[in-house]
Amino acid sequence: MDALVFFFNKVVIAGLVTGSIYALGAVGVTLVFAILRFAHFAHGDLMALGGGIALALTLAFPHAGALFGLPSAFVLMPFAMALTVIVALLADRWFYAPLRASGIRPVVLVMASLGVALMLQGLIRLIAGADAHSLYVAERKDIFRLALPFELARRKIVITEPQILIMLFTIAAVVFLHWFLTRTKTGKAMRAMSDNPDLARLSGIPVSHVVRITWIIAGALAAAAGTLLSLDVTWKPDMSFNLLLPIFAAAIVGGVGQPYGAIAGGFLVGFAEVLSIFNWSILLRPLKPYLESLIEIPGRLAFVPTEYKLTVPFVILVVVLIWRPTGIFRGKVL
Amino acid sequence: MTTPRQTPPGKGTDGAVSLGLKQRALIILVLTAALYGLILTLFGPAYALRMTVEALCYALIALGLNVQWGYAGLFNAGVMGFVALGAYLSLFVSFPVNEAFWQGDFPLRLGRVLLMGAGVIALTWLIARGNRLFGLPRRLSTALAVIVGAVGYLVVMATLDPVARDIERQAGFIGGLGLPVWLGWIAAGAAAGGLAWFVGRICLGLRSDYLAIATLGIAEIVKAVLKNADWLTRGTLTVSPLPWPVPTPDTIGFIAARAAYLVLMAVLIVVVWWLLEKAWRAPWGRMMRAIRDNEIAAAAMGKDVNARRLQIFILGSGLMGVGGAALIGFTRIFDPAGFLPLNHTFLVWVMVILGGPGNNLGAIIGALIVYAVWVMSEPAALALFHLLGEAGQTLFGLTLPADLDARALQARVFAIGLVITLVLRYAPRGLLPEPRMLTRDT
Numbered sequence: 001m002d003a004l005v006f007f008f009n010k011v012v013i014a015g016l017v018t019g020s021i022y023a024l025g026a027v028g029v030t031l032v033f034a035i036l037r038f039a040h041f042a043h044g045d046l047m048a049l050g051g052g053i054a055l056a057l058t059l060a061f062p063h064a065g066a067l068f069g070l071p072s073a074f075v076l077m078p079f080a081m082a083l084t085v086i087v088a089l090l091a092d093r094w095f096y097a098p099l100r101a102s103g104i105r106p107v108v109l110v111m112a113s114l115g116v117a118l119m120l121q122g123l124i125r126l127i128a129g130a131d132a133h134s135l136y137v138a139e140r141k142d143i144f145r146l147a148l149p150f151e152l153a154r155r156k157i158v159i160t161e162p163q164i165l166i167m168l169f170t171i172a173a174v175v176f177l178h179w180f181l182t183r184t185k186t187g188k189a190m191r192a193m194s195d196n197p198d199l200a201r202l203s204g205i206p207v208s209h210v211v212r213i214t215w216i217i218a219g220a221l222a223a224a225a226g227t228l229l230s231l232d233v234t235w236k237p238d239m240s241f242n243l244l245l246p247i248f249a250a251a252i253v254g255g256v257g258q259p260y261g262a263i264a265g266g267f268l269v270g271f272a273e274v275l276s277i278f279n280w281s282i283l284l285r286p287l288k289p290y291l292e293s294l295i296e297i298p299g300r301l302a303f304v305p306t307e308y309k310l311t312v313p314f315v316i317l318v319v320v321l322i323w324r325p326t327g328i329f330r331g332k333v334l
Numbered sequence: 335m336t337t338p339r340q341t342p343p344g345k346g347t348d349g350a351v352s353l354g355l356k357q358r359a360l361i362i363l364v365l366t367a368a369l370y371g372l373i374l375t376l377f378g379p380a381y382a383l384r385m386t387v388e389a390l391c392y393a394l395i396a397l398g399l400n401v402q403w404g405y406a407g408l409f410n411a412g413v414m415g416f417v418a419l420g421a422y423l424s425l426f427v428s429f430p431v432n433e434a435f436w437q438g439d440f441p442l443r444l445g446r447v448l449l450m451g452a453g454v455i456a457l458t459w460l461i462a463r464g465n466r467l468f469g470l471p472r473r474l475s476t477a478l479a480v481i482v483g484a485v486g487y488l489v490v491m492a493t494l495d496p497v498a499r500d501i502e503r504q505a506g507f508i509g510g511l512g513l514p515v516w517l518g519w520i521a522a523g524a525a526a527g528g529l530a531w532f533v534g535r536i537c538l539g540l541r542s543d544y545l546a547i548a549t550l551g552i553a554e555i556v557k558a559v560l561k562n563a564d565w566l567t568r569g570t571l572t573v574s575p576l577p578w579p580v581p582t583p584d585t586i587g588f589i590a591a592r593a594a595y596l597v598l599m600a601v602l603i604v605v606v607w608w609l610l611e612k613a614w615r616a617p618w619g620r621m622m623r624a625i626r627d628n629e630i631a632a633a634a635m636g637k638d639v640n641a642r643r644l645q646i647f648i649l650g651s652g653l654m655g656v657g658g659a660a661l662i663g664f665t666r667i668f669d670p671a672g673f674l675p676l677n678h679t680f681l682v683w684v685m686v687i688l689g690g691p692g693n694n695l696g697a698i699i700g701a702l703i704v705y706a707v708w709v710m711s712e713p714a715a716l717a718l719f720h721l722l723g724e725a726g727q728t729l730f731g732l733t734l735p736a737d738l739d740a741r742a743l744q745a746r747v748f749a750i751g752l753v754i755t756l757v758l759r760y761a762p763r764g765l766l767p768e769p770r771m772l773t774r775d776t
Contacts, residue, residue, distance in 0.1 A: 033543075038543060039543035039544075039546060039547060041411070041546070041550075094755075095755045095759070098759055099758060099759060104758075104762070105407065105542075106541075106542075106543070107407065107409050107541075107542040107543060107546070108758055108762070110409060110542070110543055110546050111409065111683070111687075111754065111758060112754070112755050112758050112759075114411065114680070114683075114751075114754065115750075115751040115752070115753075115754030115755035115758070116751060116755060117751065118676075118680060118747050118748070118750050118751030118754065119747075119748050119751030119752055119755070120751075121744075121747055121748075121751075122744045122745060122746070122747030122748025122749070122750075122751060123744075123748055125741065125744040125747070126741050126742075126744040126745055126748065127741075129735060129737050129740070129741055130737065130740060130741075241554070241675075244550065245547070245550065245551045245554065248547045252544070252547075301488070301492075303484075303487070303488070305562070307558055307561075307562040308555070308558055308559070308562070310551070310554050310555060310558060311555050311558070313551070314548075314551040314552070314555055317547065317548065317551065318536055318548070321536050321537060321540065321544060321548070322536055325540055325544075
């Protein structure tokens with residue numbers, strides 16, 4: 001029983017949290033991929049930027065959260081989202097839009113986004129240095145320990161405040177996204193753009209407006225994901241590099257251009273990562289008396305050592321590209 | 335004359351453009367030489383030689399990227415991975431033999447693990463093909479293959495673990511094969527090409543974006559393996575001194591040895607450049623440009639687009655591997671932590687797009703200029719930030735962060751990003767534009 005509680009803490013909760021972060025990032029990537037037709041390499045850095053802005057705001061107003069009983073960084077997150085959106089829109093106006101207008105091959109845009117990623121990274125580290133920072137400046141992280149009503153389970157379920165916030169925010173974001181894409185005119189226009197850009201343009205859909213909305217959603221979700229991730233662990237100026245591959249893997253697994261697919265892909269990649277680095281011998285330990293005669297249980301039995309965590313999204317990506325390049329939800333193969 | 339023939343640049347019907355290109359190349363060459371002359375007079379021959387050799391190593395890598403991007407339009411965002419793999423392979427082949435490893439029972443045990451791994455792969459492959467070979471239902475054979483693969487993988491990893499630990503404890507690492515350096519360089523190219531084959535097979539049928547994502551991932555994974563597999567690479571302990579391909583400083587003196595390395599690199603670059611130019615003018619190069627510029631038309635003409643792309647992707651990555659081997663061969667130290675995406679991927683990208691994608695001379699000159707500027711920009715950034723910092727301190731009473739130096743260097747990351755975006759927008763053809771190939775029968 002204890003082993004199962006441990007599994008719940010280490011896999012179910014961690015997987016949901018990681019998956020939520022990846023899902024929020026992947027939605028932005030998949031929308032940009034589907035509507036602007038390029039892989040946006042600066043997305044990880046938008047996330048780092050969002051977290052960094054939230055950190056700066058929290059340092060400026062460390063007691064903002066006391067009014068609501070929530071972490072200050074979470075209360076200030078909307079401002080971080082708005083500022084990140086402005087950065088995303090400016091990046092589009094200065095760097096991507098002129099390239100689009102000159103009619104180059106789409107892959108040049110990918111390279112431009114790499115340039116933007118480097119610029120953001122350089123700026124962030126120039127201003128913030130290289131150290132990790134906690135987003136809890138004046139408060140303490142609430143940790144809830146839930147005892148189970150069973151005799152056998154002495155271990156408690158452990159969940160922290162930011163983890164609950166991450167899950168709630170992800171649910172809210174998914175509901176909003178669903179409403180937006182299916183019920184509003186702009187949302188429908190976005191889906192039309194993603195399905196057939198030429199037809200959409202001919203039917204009078206205002207392309208620049210749709211592009212703007214795309215960046216607003218992508219930037220806001222990226223900033224939120226960056227802030228929430230930093231609340232859960234710490235804010236690191238170089239977090240973008242470890243986020244980029246899982247996010248792309250999630251977007252492609254879910255099918256490019258499918259926001260729901262990106263969410264599903266995010267959780268898939270998140271759980272795959274957590275399950276791969278989980279030490280399975282802990283689950284086998286209670287069975288030790290029965291298994292001892294058969295096999296010896298090694299002390300550490302994980303699919304992938306933690307240092308190689310990044311191979312998990314890569315393997316998922318490779319498998320999907322080989323067997324089903326359209327992703328689970330039958331997205332596009334551009 | 336009815337057969338279309340290419341005219342060498344400078345003599346075609348489009349004489350004005352080509353002549354302009356030639357003059358331009360000459361001017362830029364002279365300026366580059368002047369830059370290096372300045373470095374020579376300011377910092378002395380030892381430093382200038384080091385910089386030139388390193389720049390030429392980067393030029394080889396840039397040529398590899400230029401083949402991929404300029405000839406075929408393939409976006410490789412993981413140059414570092416191929417460079418690092420090539421560097422390791424050259425170490426493995428040419429580093430002196432580690433007696434402690436070969437005298438124990440390690441080779442036998444390691445061989446057993448490798449054999450087991452091969453067995454698992456073969457078995458999984460057989461079962462995955464089960465529906466064709468033994469008439470199993472397709473889903474069943476896939477499911478079985480996944481299970482066998484996962485269990486086999488766990489077993490192999492579990493057997494490798496103690497072997498790796500013993501090697502690390504008793505022998506340090508597996509050492510090298512003690513073969514000549516040039517064999518190591520060939521192995522470096524071959525290994526990087528093999529990795530390219532693996533990535534290319536998966537991604538080249540899809541749009542270039544997928545290749546970019548996959549190469550970005552593979553570069554990080556190669557680095558993670560080289561950094562953490564201590565039994566293979568000594569990890570963060572680093573390996574040195576690596577053998578030199580030319581007479582060492584001990585025998586012929588410091589400057590002469592560096593000069594010898596410089597000659598070697600220069601010869602190598604000239605040979606590679608000449609071969610690439612030949613290929614560019616040959617029907618093969620014309621076909622590659624056709625595929626790059628209009629994939630559908632090229633496919634309609636019966637060209638096997640994916641096979642050609644795979645070919646060129648392997649060729650370019652092989653060059654990167656050799657470049658990586660040359661780079662660590664010169665510094666004489668293999669440090670997996672020293673492979674940075676910033677230096678080994680993005681800087682090379684700047685070299686190629688600034689020098690002129692599709693122009694091999696442009697890639698070489700781009701490498702020479704960008705590398706010199708990059709190295710010089712470090713003290714420049716530090717000086718600038720100290721100046722600004724002091725001004726801020728005296729004028730506004732700012733307190734300077736303790737890690738000002740580390741932060742100042744981040745300004746260069748910003749500069750690289752800015753250069754990439756600006757070049758793409760304002761000078762997409764680079765310093766030396768791609769030579770225009772015209773046929774005479776028009």
